[in-house]
Amino acid sequence: MVQFNDWCDSVDTPLGNHHVRVITGRPAGIPTGIQLTAAAIPGHYAAEERVARALARLGKAGAAGMVTDLLPQAPQIRSGDLGEIYATEWINAQSGYRAPIKRLRWKDHRDMAMRGDDVIGMILDPETQRLRFLKTEAKSRIDLRAQTLTEARAGLDKDGGLPSAHALSFISARLLELGDLPLADAIDDALLRHGIPVESVRHLLFTFSGNAPQALLEQSLQAYPGPITQWGIGLHVAGHAAFVGAVYAQVIANAN
Numbered sequence: 001m002v003q004f005n006d007w008c009d010s011v012d013t014p015l016g017n018h019h020v021r022v023i024t025g026r027p028a029g030i031p032t033g034i035q036l037t038a039a040a041i042p043g044h045y046a047a048e049e050r051v052a053r054a055l056a057r058l059g060k061a062g063a064a065g066m067v068t069d070l071l072p073q074a075p076q077i078r079s080g081d082l083g084e085i086y087a088t089e090w091i092n093a094q095s096g097y098r099a100p101i102k103r104l105r106w107k108d109h110r111d112m113a114m115r116g117d118d119v120i121g122m123i124l125d126p127e128t129q130r131l132r133f134l135k136t137e138a139k140s141r142i143d144l145r146a147q148t149l150t151e152a153r154a155g156l157d158k159d160g161g162l163p164s165a166h167a168l169s170f171i172s173a174r175l176l177e178l179g180d181l182p183l184a185d186a187i188d189d190a191l192l193r194h195g196i197p198v199e200s201v202r203h204l205l206f207t208f209s210g211n212a213p214q215a216l217l218e219q220s221l222q223a224y225p226g227p228i229t230q231w232g233i234g235l236h237v238a239g240h241a242a243f244v245g246a247v248y249a250q251v252i253a254n255a256n
Contacts, residue, residue, distance in 0.1 A: 002040050002089040007033040008235070013214070018221040018230040022214050023090075025237040034243070037082070038250035044085050044102045045070040064255035071248060072110045079208075079244050083140030086235055087119050087206040095204070095231075097121030097134040100183055101174045118155075120163045120171060121204070124186060131190050134231075135163045136204040142240045144209035149220040156203045161228050162196050204231045210240030 004010070007029030013020040025033055046067065072078050081104055091099045099121045121134030137152040158164065168187050175184040190196050205220060207213045213234030221230045237243050 001093055002033075002036050002086065004090065004093070004235075006036060011214075013218065015218060015221050018224070018232070020214065020217045020221060020232040020234070022212070022217070022234045022236060024212075025235075025243075027238070030237070030239075030243065033237070034246050034250050037085075037247045038254055040089060041071075041082075041085060041247070041251045042067050042255070044081075044088070044104045045107075046105060067255040068252055070110060071251060075241065075244065077110075078248050079140040079142075079240075080138075082244055082247065083138040083206070083208040084118050086208050087136055087138035087204070087233075090206065090233060090235075091119060091121040091134060091136065091204070095121060095134060097123045097132075100180065101171055101178070106170075106174065119204075119206075120167055122183075122187075125200070130194055130200065131186050132200045132202070133163050133196065134202050134204050135161070136206060138206040138208070140208040140240075140244075142210045144207055144211055144213050144216055144234075146216055146219065149205065149207075149216055152205050152207075153220060153224070156205065157226070161198060161203065161226060162201055165191055198227055202229045202231065204233065206233045206235075208235045208237070208240075210236075210238060212236050 004023055008023045008025050010021055010023050013022075072081055084104065088099045088102060091097050099119050103119065118138045119136040121136065122131045123134075124130070125132050135156060137155045139148050139152050141148055168191055172184045172187040172191075175181075175187070205217065207217065213232075213236055217232035217234050221232050224230055
């Protein structure tokens, strides 16, 4: 787990029914952030069991080669992947929801971005025994601009603001493969039996950027006219491009 509190400071801003949190990497904490992130990344590209099996069968060099071969080479794809990884890590650690799969394990190619909803968190409502969803768009930019948040808003508003049936079916199929039958069944029930009411959905706009995202996130959430509660989470790390490069270099060094 990335443990944001070990290397970042957070500031929360309520906006009516919505909420903005800016997480800023402390200059002295950047080396810690690099180490923690690099330790978490391999599990987003390959199951721990797969790495362990490669280690047992092929030795350290073989396992290191497998991990390295899964990592994207293009800086832009690395940046985008890391934004999605951070969103997934934040959801699982701090949101109260669970992102049940690590999508990047199923990429078509290491230097291609994945399609569909970036991340979907979910939690079983103890009263209704039905799922509640956190539909997420993650954006990573050296210099975050309003246009990027407009693109994210378009993604969140697709399918009437609900998680797409295709994305949920993909998660359900992966959970069946992983043996999590109860959650797979709950997703299928939401899709095929109960439907997904708007009130059971929340949106998360997650940004990872080299510039401060506070004003942009506030403007985006305040301009949203719909009924779905919005969260804006902005991870701000100065020297964004160098940080992303250092993280992936550390992953390769760790593997070797």
